Amino acid sequence: MDGEVLKMIIGFCRHFENEPEYIPPKAGDPERYIPTADDWEMQYLFISHDMLLQIIKGADFLNIPRLIDACCYRLSLMIQGRGVSEIRADFLNIPRLIDACCYRLSLMIQGRGVSEIRKIFMIENDFSPEEEEKMRREHIWYDCPLPEHPNFDA
Secondary structure, three states: OOHHHHHHHHHHHHHOOOOOOOOOOOOOOOOOOOOOOOOHHHHHOOOOHHHHHHHHHHHHHHOOHHHHHHHHHHHHHHHOOOOHHHHHHHHOOOHHHHHHHHHHHHHHHOOOOHHHHHHHOOOOOOOOHHHHHHHHHHOOOOOOOOOOOOOOOO
């Protein structure tokens, strides 16, 4: 993460330093906080797509849920009411979007075996028991958890 991203993250944290601890809402929680366009965090995050994605990645790395939620909400406002082609044009031309998504996916599957990864991505196992056994015999990695790997973004 570069200095500008870190500066934005620190500015966000300083704004909320005297607030009660932020507890991320659960999906479907009717009491969850939904900021308006006039709220401080939405004004603060009125930034480029690229910067927003860098801040999301930094906030995830630093484990700052309030900032992650604010950024994701801001991102949802950026794409609201837009067609697929508009979203693709705005976001798929940002090299860091793919990097950020791949990084997040790698964290989701890190150290997990095939069956766990299937559950995460809701992939149905379409192998017969015989095919599964053949895969286990031929590929040692098939249902073994992967070792932890170092975080190269640190």
